[in-house]
Amino acid sequence: MNGVLLSILALPVLAALALWSLPSSTADRIAALYGSVISGLVLIGSVVLWINFQNPSGPFTLEATFADPNDRGDLPGRLYAFAETDLTWIPALDVRFHLAVDSISLPLIMLTALLVFLCCFYSLRITPRVGRTRSLIALLLVIETGVIGTFAAADLILFFLFFEVVLIPMWLVIDVWGDHHDPAGRRRAATTFVLMTVLGSAVMLVGFLLLYRTAGTFDLELLGQFPVTGGHGTALAAAILITLGLAVKMPLWPLHIWLPDAHAKAPTVGSVLLAGVLLKLGSYGLVRILLPVLPDATATIAPYLAGFSTMAIVAGSLACLAQTDVKRLIAYSSVGHMGFIGLGIATMSPEGVAGALFANIAHGVITGLLFFLAGAIKDRHDTSDLRAIGRALYARLPRISGLLTFACLASLGLPGLAGFWGEMLALMGAFRPADGLPRTTYLVMMVIAGLGTVLTAAYFLRLIRTLCQGDPAEHPATAFAVDLSRIELVTWAPLVVLTVVLGLCPWLLLDHWTFL
Numbered sequence: 001m002n003g004v005l006l007s008i009l010a011l012p013v014l015a016a017l018a019l020w021s022l023p024s025s026t027a028d029r030i031a032a033l034y035g036s037v038i039s040g041l042v043l044i045g046s047v048v049l050w051i052n053f054q055n056p057s058g059p060f061t062l063e064a065t066f067a068d069p070n071d072r073g074d075l076p077g078r079l080y081a082f083a084e085t086d087l088t089w090i091p092a093l094d095v096r097f098h099l100a101v102d103s104i105s106l107p108l109i110m111l112t113a114l115l116v117f118l119c120c121f122y123s124l125r126i127t128p129r130v131g132r133t134r135s136l137i138a139l140l141l142v143i144e145t146g147v148i149g150t151f152a153a154a155d156l157i158l159f160f161l162f163f164e165v166v167l168i169p170m171w172l173v174i175d176v177w178g179d180h181h182d183p184a185g186r187r188r189a190a191t192t193f194v195l196m197t198v199l200g201s202a203v204m205l206v207g208f209l210l211l212y213r214t215a216g217t218f219d220l221e222l223l224g225q226f227p228v229t230g231g232h233g234t235a236l237a238a239a240i241l242i243t244l245g246l247a248v249k250m251p252l253w254p255l256h257i258w259l260p261d262a263h264a265k266a267p268t269v270g271s272v273l274l275a276g277v278l279l280k281l282g283s284y285g286l287v288r289i290l291l292p293v294l295p296d297a298t299a300t301i302a303p304y305l306a307g308f309s310t311m312a313i314v315a316g317s318l319a320c321l322a323q324t325d326v327k328r329l330i331a332y333s334s335v336g337h338m339g340f341i342g343l344g345i346a347t348m349s350p351e352g353v354a355g356a357l358f359a360n361i362a363h364g365v366i367t368g369l370l371f372f373l374a375g376a377i378k379d380r381h382d383t384s385d386l387r388a389i390g391r392a393l394y395a396r397l398p399r400i401s402g403l404l405t406f407a408c409l410a411s412l413g414l415p416g417l418a419g420f421w422g423e424m425l426a427l428m429g430a431f432r433p434a435d436g437l438p439r440t441t442y443l444v445m446m447v448i449a450g451l452g453t454v455l456t457a458a459y460f461l462r463l464i465r466t467l468c469q470g471d472p473a474e475h476p477a478t479a480f481a482v483d484l485s486r487i488e489l490v491t492w493a494p495l496v497v498l499t500v501v502l503g504l505c506p507w508l509l510l511d512h513w514t515f516l
Contacts, residue, residue, distance in 0.1 A: 005083045005099055008045035008113070009148055012038060012141035019138045027134035035120035035137035042144065043113040046106075053082055053106055053512075076353040076513075077104065077291035078224040079154060086154075095218055098154040103512040104287060104357060105151040108280055111364045112151070115276045116144040118491050119269035122372070125487040126268070126379070136177055139169040140269065147277050151284060156208045156218040159289075160201070163249075163281060167197055170270065170278065178265040181383075189261035196248055196258040204245025204285075210238035211293065224292040231296035239297035242289060243305060249282030250338045252305075253312035260319075263331030264384070268375025271327065275334050276368040280360050283341045287353060291345070299348060299434070303441055306346035306430070310445045310452075312339030317455030321462065326374045326384045329463060330367065333411060336456060337363045343449055344426030347442065352429020354513050359422025361509060362502060366419055369407045369495040376400055376488060377467075386466055393468045399484035401468045403492065408460040410499045413453055417503035421510075423453060 015038040019027055027034075081100030089097040101109060119140055123133065146165030153159035171194040178186030212218055214234050215226070228235045248255045263271050290298045316336030323329040337359065344356030377393070377400065378384040394401045410417040413424075430446035433439060502508065 002083055002085045004045050004048055005101060005152060006085060008042045008049075008109075009099070009145060009152065011042055011045075012116075012148075013145040016138040016141040016145075019134055019141075022134070024134060028132070031133040031137040032120060032123040035141060036117065036124065038141060039113065039117040039120045039144065042148075043110075043117045046110045046113040049083060049101060049106060050110060053101075053103070076348070076350060077287040077289075079104075079221050079288070079292070081154065081221070084154070089158075093157070094212075094216075095157045096155050098158060098219060098221070099149075099152045100154040100221070101152055105284070107357075107361050107509060108151045108277070108284060108364075109148050111280075111361055112144060112147045112277045114494065115272060115364065115368050116140055118368075118372075118494065119272055122269060122487065122491045125485065126375075132176070136173065136267075136269075139173055140273070142166075142169045143173075143273060143278075147281065150281050154220045156211070156220065156289070158218075159220075159285070160205055160208060163204075163285075164201055166278060166281075167194060167201075170274065173270040174262055174266045177267040177270065182265065185261070186265035189258075189265040192258045193262045196251075196255070200245040200248025200255070202245075203241050203248075207238045207241030207243075207245060210234050210241065214238065215293075220288065220293070227292060228294050229296050231300040235294055235297040236300055239290060239294045239301055242294075243286065243301060246282040246285040246289075247308070247342075249285075250279055250342065251282070251335070252308050252338065252342050253315050253335065254308075256312065256316075256335045259335060260328050260331045263334075263371075264325060264327045268371060268378075271331075271371040271375065272368045275331070275371055276364040279334065279338060280364060283338065283345065283356060283360055286342075286345050287357065291348065291353065295348075299436055302346045302348055302433075302437055306343050306442060306445050309339045309342030309346055310448050312336060312342065313449050313452035314455070317452050317459060320459035321455070323459075324386050326377060326386060326389075326463070326467070327371070328384075329459065330370045330374055333370075333456070333459070334363070334367055336452060337367070337411070339452070340423045340426045340449065343445065344422070344429050347426070347429035347432075348434035348437065349429040349432060350513075351425050351432065354510060355422045355425025355427075355429055357422075357513060358425060358502075358506065358509055359419075362418035362422050362499075365495050365498045365502070366407060366410045366417075369403070369492055369499070370411060372488070372492055372495070373400060373404045373407060377404075386463075389467065391466065391469060397483050400488075403484075403496070405464055405468065406496065407499075408464055410503070412457045412460045415503075416500075418499045418501075420503060421506045 080102045084100040087097040089095050143166050146162050149162030171190050175190035215228050313336045316332050319332040320329050341356045341359045344352040381389045410419045413419045427446050430442045433442045
């Protein structure tokens with residue numbers, strides 16, 4: 001399986017370089033098809049990893065890598081690799097080229113592979129107005145390598161480097177292919193994104209260096225086996241800095257200021273990847289690094305993390321109620337949903353962390369679908385402003401309206417769909433946090449977060465009422481020749497199916513998290 005892991009990591013970036021080497025006239029014609037083939041191969045590779053991961057009789061099982069078979073519930077987030085590559089890289093700094101995947105990282109790798117493939121496939125017919133399809137597809141492939149590398153990195157410096165790989169490509173995607181109606185706005189959004197992310201990364205790197213000073217290694221497997229104890233001093237400083245750096249990427253309130261504009265100005269495929277996978281880099285880092293490596297220091301700051309996460313839930317929901325732009329509303333909804341993920345992590349309990357991990361996947365699937373739909377509506381109306389689009393979308397675009405209603409219901413946490421389980425488990429974790437955490441404080445946050453779910457339902461139902469319902473006579477049904485195109489149907493169908501399957505069969509993921 002090591003060869004498969006290395007292949008899905010190296011193939012996209014090598015394919016991007018090959019695409020850039022072709023003449024622009026030829027490359028632009030084949031770019032979307034080329035990207036679909038390459039990202040499709042990466043998706044197949046990730047499925048192969050998952051099949052081998054689930055095979056209990058095969059040679060690459062999770063159970064075979066436990067040092068102690070009974071040591072399964074101590075530290076959520078600890079790395080138990082089943083596909084691993086560990087090579088000497090920079091001996092003087094004790095930095096290794098160490099890649100590994102386990103039950104926490106593999107679902108996120110599969111989600112990344114799926115969304116990149118769908119974005120490339122979507123570009124076969126839905127091309128950017130400014131053209132330059134070759135460069136757009138190449139940048140998407142580079143982003144895929146960076147994200148998969150971050151999820152697979154088992155060395156802190158390697159994690160940081162892959163974490164940074166996605167920065168410049170996403171900046172270019174927003175700046176070059178963003179909202180053509182507002183060039184100044186998209187440049188401002190791209191610049192804010194890159195500056196905030198660089199600042200967060202710098203703070204996170206300082207935290208990694210403090211951790212190295214205390215533990216003497218960057219290796220996450222070793223750090224998980226021998227965690228840094230103590231909730232004060234250098235360990236606490238490292239935990240605070242790492243949390244701040246990762247919170248920018250999630251993003252958590254009040255570090256979310258870059259997110260709404262970045263989503264609103266990005267092209268459809270940029271918004272899908274930004275919400276679907278890039279935000280998960282931060283939450284994944286909290287689970288992978290903080291919980292197993294700095295458990296005592298994390299327990300010290302956990303109530304504060306829970307507080308800011310709860311504020312994100314409420315602030316994001318209230319902001320959604322005031323939005324008049326579809327894409328900005330979905331962007332602010334991501335702030336609220338990532339707040340639930342942060343709250344689940346901050347409980348440090350098996351239920352809460354499992355809820356955060358499940359919500360990571362569910363949010364990527366559902367919000368990816370929402371941004372695809374928002375992009376389709378914007379393409380047809382040349383705007384995403386609710387006031388300009390008007391009501392009665394059911395009459396003009398009945399199939400797209402139906403899918404939008406479905407995605408909104410999934411995102412608000414309707415039982416039976418994927419959005420329900422993560423939030424429910426996060427609230428359960430807040431009801432029963434890990435030992436040593438202030439239970440009364442978490443109960444208060446659970447109640448406030450529960451009110452946030454009501455606000456979530458309110459703004460999504462308001463969106464459906466404002467956008468979809470109205471007098472059909474005011475907006476003739478023949479306003480658009482195409483409601484749902486074939487390319488859109490094929491692109492969105494996997495996300496619809498996953499939303500239902502994960503909602504009805506949550507054990508497909510939950511059964512693989514051994515700390516439960």
